[in-house]
Amino acid sequence: MATGPTLRPRAPWHPWLMLAPTLAGLGLFAVAPLAVAAYSSLLRWDMLTPPAWVGLANYRALARSGEAWRAFGTTLLFSSLVVVLTTGLGLGLALLLSRPGRFAAFARAAVFSAYVVSWVSVALLWMWLLDPDAGLVARAFAALGLPRVGFLTDPGAALPTLAAVTAWKITGYAMVVFVVGLQDVPRALLEAAALDGAGPWARFRFVVWPLLRPTTAFVATSSLVVSFQAFDVVRVMTQGGPAHATTLFVYAIYEQIFLNLRVGRASALTVLFFVALFALSLLQFWALAARARGAGRKATPPRPPAEAAPPPAREAAP
Amino acid sequence: MSSLGRRAWLSAAPLAAAALASAGCRRDAEREGGRVVVSLWFSYGGKNREVLLELVRRFNEGQARVLVRPTYQGDYFEALAKVRTALAAGVAPALTHVVGEVVPYLAEAGVLEPLSGYEGARDLGLLPPLDQAGSFDAAGPRELFALPFNRSVPLAYLNGSLVPAAQAPRTWADLRALARDLTRRGGGGEARFGFEVPISWWFWAAMAVQAGGELLGPAGEPTLGGEAGVEALAFWQTLAHRDRTMRPPAGRDYNAWQVTNQDFLAGRAATIWTSAAFLRYLEENASFPVVAAPLPAHARPAAFVGGTFFVLLRQAPPAQKEAAWAFLRWVCGPGPAAEWAERTGYLPVSRGAYEQMLARGFYEKHPNDRAALAQLEAAHPWPWRPELFRVEREIVEPRLERAVLLDEDPRAALDAARRAAREDG
Numbered sequence: 049m050a051t052g053p054t055l056r057p058r059a060p061w062h063p064w065l066m067l068a069p070t071l072a073g074l075g076l077f078a079v080a081p082l083a084v085a086a087y088s089s090l091l092r093w094d095m096l097t098p099p100a101w102v103g104l105a106n107y108r109a110l111a112r113s114g115e116a117w118r119a120f121g122t123t124l125l126f127s128s129l130v131v132v133l134t135t136g137l138g139l140g141l142a143l144l145l146s147r148p149g150r151f152a153a154f155a156r157a158a159v160f161s162a163y164v165v166s167w168v169s170v171a172l173l174w175m176w177l178l179d180p181d182a183g184l185v186a187r188a189f190a191a192l193g194l195p196r197v198g199f200l201t202d203p204g205a206a207l208p209t210l211a212a213v214t215a216w217k218i219t220g221y222a223m224v225v226f227v228v229g230l231q232d233v234p235r236a237l238l239e240a241a242a243l244d245g246a247g248p249w250a251r252f253r254f255v256v257w258p259l260l261r262p263t264t265a266f267v268a269t270s271s272l273v274v275s276f277q278a279f280d281v282v283r284v285m286t287q288g289g290p291a292h293a294t295t296l297f298v299y300a301i302y303e304q305i306f307l308n309l310r311v312g313r314a315s316a317l318t319v320l321f322f323v324a325l326f327a328l329s330l331l332q333f334w335a336l337a338a339r340a341r342g343a344g345r346k347a348t349p350p351r352p353p354a355e356a357a358p359p360p361a362r363e364a365a366p
Numbered sequence: 367m368s369s370l371g372r373r374a375w376l377s378a379a380p381l382a383a384a385a386l387a388s389a390g391c392r393r394d395a396e397r398e399g400g401r402v403v404v405s406l407w408f409s410y411g412g413k414n415r416e417v418l419l420e421l422v423r424r425f426n427e428g429q430a431r432v433l434v435r436p437t438y439q440g441d442y443f444e445a446l447a448k449v450r451t452a453l454a455a456g457v458a459p460a461l462t463h464v465v466g467e468v469v470p471y472l473a474e475a476g477v478l479e480p481l482s483g484y485e486g487a488r489d490l491g492l493l494p495p496l497d498q499a500g501s502f503d504a505a506g507p508r509e510l511f512a513l514p515f516n517r518s519v520p521l522a523y524l525n526g527s528l529v530p531a532a533q534a535p536r537t538w539a540d541l542r543a544l545a546r547d548l549t550r551r552g553g554g555g556e557a558r559f560g561f562e563v564p565i566s567w568w569f570w571a572a573m574a575v576q577a578g579g580e581l582l583g584p585a586g587e588p589t590l591g592g593e594a595g596v597e598a599l600a601f602w603q604t605l606a607h608r609d610r611t612m613r614p615p616a617g618r619d620y621n622a623w624q625v626t627n628q629d630f631l632a633g634r635a636a637t638i639w640t641s642a643a644f645l646r647y648l649e650e651n652a653s654f655p656v657v658a659a660p661l662p663a664h665a666r667p668a669a670f671v672g673g674t675f676f677v678l679l680r681q682a683p684p685a686q687k688e689a690a691w692a693f694l695r696w697v698c699g700p701g702p703a704a705e706w707a708e709r710t711g712y713l714p715v716s717r718g719a720y721e722q723m724l725a726r727g728f729y730e731k732h733p734n735d736r737a738a739l740a741q742l743e744a745a746h747p748w749p750w751r752p753e754l755f756r757v758e759r760e761i762v763e764p765r766l767e768r769a770v771l772l773d774e775d776p777r778a779a780l781d782a783a784r785r786a787a788r789e790d791g
Contacts, residue, residue, distance in 0.1 A: 095454040096475040113786070180616070181634055201616040203771060287618040291768040306447040308760045 082322060088315035095311055106316035116320050118292065119300040122207065123276065126296055129211035130218075130275035131268050137215060138222025138267055139260075143252075145223070146230045156227070160220035167217070167280035174213045175200070175285055200286055203293040210281050210294055218274055222267045229263030230256070269332075276325065297321050401433040402689035405459035408436055409445040409674070413647050414516070417709045421702050425693055432689040434461075441620045442674065443759070453477050453681065460682035461690040463674040466501055467748060467755040469512045472677065474752040478511040479678035484691045490698050491717045495745045501671055502750040512675030513698055514715045515706070518642040519741040520569055520669050521734075522662065525636045526655030531733075534659035538576075538601055541637075541662045545611035548636035559613040561605060562635035564622040565767045567758045568672055569639055572661060573598035575668035575746050581757075582749045588757055588787035590780050594665075599769055599776035607773045614770050641672060642738040645711025649734065658734035660741040667744035673712065713738060753787075761786045 057063055064071075089106055093099035110116040141159055145152045162170065177183050178199040189197065199209040233256055241251045279298045282288060288295035288303060295303065301321070305314035396403040410418050415438065422434050439445035442465050452458040464472060472478050481487045487510060494500040496514040522541075524534055528548060535541035545560030563569050571581060571591075579594025591598065605612035613635060615625035627644055629635040631652055639661065640648075649656045661669055676694055678687050696702060700718030707714040708728055714720040723729065729736050748754060761783050769779040 094475070095450055096472070096477055109789075112789075181629075181632070198616070201614075287621060289618045289767060290616075291771045292764065307443060308756065309447070309450060 082319075085315040085318045085322075088311055089313075089319050091312045091315075093311040094309045096309075099311075102312065106310075106312045107320075109313065110316055110320070115300065116317060119295055119297045119317070120320075120324055122293070122295060123297045126207055126211050126214075126278065126294075127272055127275035129208060130214050130278075131271045133211060133215035134219050134222045134271040135264060135268050137219045139226050139264070141219065141223040142226030142230055146227045156223065159223055162217050163220040165217070168284055170213065170217050171281045171284035174216075178209065201290055203291045206286055206290055206293045210278075210285060211275075213281055213285070214275060214278060215271075218271060222271065225263060225267050225270075226260070229260050233259050297324075396686075398433055401431055402685050404432060404434045404461055404686055404690045404693060406434050406436045406690075406693070407439045407445055407449060407459045407462040409439060409442050409463065410516070411438075411441075413650075414643065414710050414712075417706060421697060421706065422693075425696055425702075428696075429692075432692050434690075434693050443619065449679070453679065456681060458679040458681055460686040461676065461678055461693065463515060463676050464512075465674050465755070466512075466517075466672065467758055469498070469675055469677070470502070470750045471752045471755055473509070473511045477680055479680045479682075479687055480509045480511060481513065481678065481691075482510040486695055490695070491700075492698070492715055493713070493717060493720065495742055496671060496713060496715050498675065500745075501675075501747060503747045508750070512677050513694055514673075515676050515698065515703075516643065516673045516710070516712045517671055517715055518673040518712050519671055519738055519745065520572055520639055520661055521642050521645070521737055521741060522659045523630060523638050523640060523648060524657040524659065525630070525633070525652075526657040528636050528654075529657065531657045531659070534657060535637075535662045537662050538573075538664045542601075542605065542609065542611075544637065545605060546609055549609075549611040558633060559629075559635045560611040561637050561639075562613045562615060562626050562629055563602075563639040564626050565602070565614050565763075565770050566622070567763045567766065568670060569661075570595075570598055570602075570762070570766055571758075572669045572746075573601065573664070575670075576661070576664040576666060578665040582751065586749070586751065588784055590757075590762065590784055590787070595780050596776045597664075599766065599780065602770050603773055603776060606770055614767075618767065642711050642713065642741070643673065645734055645738065646709060647711070656734065658737040660737055660744065663744075668746045669741050669744055670748060671713075671742070671745050707735075711735070711738070713742060757783075757787050 088099075090101060090103055091099040092102045092105070145156050145159070178185050180186050180196060180198050180201065185199070186196065189195070197205055199205050237255050237259075238251055241255050246254065277298060278296055279302065282294050282296055282299045283302070286294040288299050297317070298321075301314050301317045304310045304317060406422070408415070408418060419436060422436050426433055437459075439448050439462075445462065446464055446468060449458060449462055449464070458477075469478075490513070492514060496517045498510055498512045498514070499508070501514070501517075502508075522534060524531075529544065533544070535544050541561065548558065548560035550558040574581065574591030574595040574597075577591065577594035577597045579589070579591030579598075581588070581590060583589045589595075602612065602614075606614055613629065615622045615629065617625055623640060623644075626635070626638050626640055627648065630638045630640075630648065633654075642658075645658060660667065676698075678690055678694075682690070697706075698716060700716060700722050703715050703719035704722040706712060707719060708723060711734075714723055729739070751757075765779045765783045768774060769776055
């Protein structure tokens with residue numbers, strides 16, 4: 049066997065040297081700000097007067113007011129809506145438009161075009177469309193005899209409306225990813241399934257969908273990331289209202305630091321947001337690991353009888 | 367790059383960084399063509415912005431010592447956030463304007479330049495209800511930190527084609543009856559609301575005082591009007607939910623104010639409450655005659671003066687502060703202050719400006735501006751408390767919005783606000 053250059057480092061610190069640029073970037077732009085935020089969360093500070101040490105008072109105030117829970121609940125609901133809408137619409141559009149032809153190409157480009165428009169433009173466009181008096185949507189509702197809906201003014205409607213606008217903007221991206229995923233499905237499998245008598249639904253259910261799972265996971269994760277970062281649509285369309293119905297976590301942090309001038313409370317919210325995201329990430333890793341273990345068990349062939357011997361007896365205790 | 371070049375660059379880099387850092391730390395007054403440049407951060411949009419920029423241009427052209435460079439910084443509270451951040455970073459502008467309720471907070475934080483030592487500071491002839499001393503409660507002599515410029519009062523605006531000026535509501539009961547008369551219901555809901563007002567602390571605070579309350583108790587504790595505050599909030603809820611004659615506008619903060627104006631101009635609201643600052647804008651853009659009137663009274667007439675004060679920021683270089691003061695003296699003088707008031711609807715801040723307007727017969731030609739002066743007679747001073755703007759922005763205003771939109775118990779809402787204000791204090 050030919051021996052190539054070894055990948056073993058010549059000195060123990062060489063890997064650290066290679067990692068240093070990345071570690072420095074992470075340290076400077078992720079870990080250090082988080083540490084500063086954690087420290088600031090223990091202060092009462094408005095950036096004008098000297099900071100005062102208040103211990104956990106900011107966390108207690110957030111717990112007492114229910115603000116953190118409310119913002120987290122609102123964000124989870126918003127994210128769930130965005131992920132479901134984006135994934136569902138993206139997949140549906142990909143199935144419809146993943147075919148040759150000019151019309152399909154035009155339709156794909158049209159759907160994707162929303163993705164490249166800035167968030168502020170999208171927000172302003174939808175504010176105009178959803179205007180309860182003069183907007184196109186209101187007029188369409190009126191023409192159809194439907195009741196007047198305050199899409200952005202009704203506390204029950206505002207959050208789903210923002211989720212729908214967000215999904216509208218990012219669905220084009222999801223669609224493109226799904227189109228690529230669909231193109232990776234081997235035609236031979238589909239033809240074999242068809243020969244076995246599988247109809248379109250059965251081919252989708254038992255061939256396409258299992259093969260699209262990694263793509264779906266990617267689309268869902270990227271939509272989740274976008275939804276957790278949502279700020280612009282809230283800032284432009286509702287400013288967190290009506291009655292805090294659309295105060296997502298990031299907007300709550302903005303509100304505390306830029307409108308209420310509370311560095312400590314904004315930092316406490318940031319730390320809580322980090323903890324929540326970290327917990328969600330752990331949950332996701334755990335779920336993926338569990339699935340991998342499950343898949344591994346399914347893929348393992350049954351052991352031949354000779355190998356199915358009982359485990360060796362433990363050594364006798366001394 | 368050769369190794370020599372790399373070595374030279376590497377040795378020069380720290381020097382360059384040090385030079386940049388020292389340039390960043392040192393704040394000398396910027397000069398252009400021998401003139402001291404003064405940054406003015408402002409928050410006016412539309413017509414008011416046009417007028418301010420015109421005044422600045424004339425000031426810059428009229429002398430050769432100072433160059434005022436105005437920069438738009440968003441609405442009042444966006445601008446405040448930016449000023450605060452700039453102060454923390456040590457790059458604050460020399461001159462800006464801030465809402466009245468924020469002045470005590472900034473003054474107590476020590477970031478405002480005391481103005482009484484500047485030449486002519488006590489001789490500007492400012493109108494007492496509008497200047498710093500008159501705008502805040504009399505708790506002893508206080509350093510001068512702020513000069514009034516765009517000062518306004520809340521006004522009731524009526525669609526003159528629907529309501530003659532003589533029928534402007536004088537009491538809350540009148541307003542309720544008028545709103546009921548003017549509301550028109552269409553197929554899908556209300557085609558025209560009788561009344562619309564931004565759910566804002568400014569209007570609620572006026573109503574709480576009109577109903578006989580005070581925002582703070584004798585010892586400075588937040589009472590938020592007591593029962594009068596509850597009555598004011600309940601009145602809005604009655605109009606919005608029982609009578610269905612009042613529309614709470616969409617959006618928050620100044621978005622809600624814009625929506626209110628647009629609804630009035632489009633005929634979707636027959637009467638609104640908004641600031642005198644929009645007087646000229648509404649008059650010029652309405653397709654119907656606009657009638658302005660003081661807010662209706664309840665137990666008594668009352669309103670708080672709103673708008674902003676000019677302030678100098680202490681950390682600016684002395685030459686810039688001197689230059690900014692030159693602009694302030696000029697713009698608060700009778701001519702520019704009168705022009706500002708005439709072209710925007712804000713109140714004339716000095717006696718000289720007011721007398722010029724009287725002499726020109728301005729108030730005979732503009733009866734709506736007389737309504738603003740009449741409202742000023744019922745002006746109520748703000749308490750001089752550093753926490754005032756926090757109580758307003760963070761504690762009361764969100765609860766007002768929630769209580770009105772969701773029809774929540776007004777007493778519970780204000781009890782919670784009082785508790786939060788006490789805990790925060």
